[in-house]
Amino acid sequence: MNRRRVGSEKEALVCKYLEEKGYRIVVTNYWCRIAEIDIVANDGDVLVFVEVKYRKNAACGGSMYAVGFKKRRNISRCARYYIYKEGIAPDTPMRFDVVAIDGEQVVHVENAFDAI
16 A cells, blocks of 8 residues: 555544534645645534554654654644635634654644744
């Protein structure tokens, strides 16, 4: 199975997981020149930008550690672009979540990082 297909399957799994938690999915795979945001969702009145990371196992620190400074910075920039393009008020509550999948284990970290 190729990486793109696996990534799409895991993102679909996370969308279902988030919907079961009461999130409303707004868009998936939002792309701008700088980066891609895997999932944009609403958790109540909070706009949430979700990064999905998958690894077959937790070797080499696991998937959570794959979201480094550069990745966080690029996601933050892409989120600012999304807010601008969609005409979202800058005072809208927002946060950045990471959903890490290591094998079959799913860990959802709300407010995993601040905008850079």
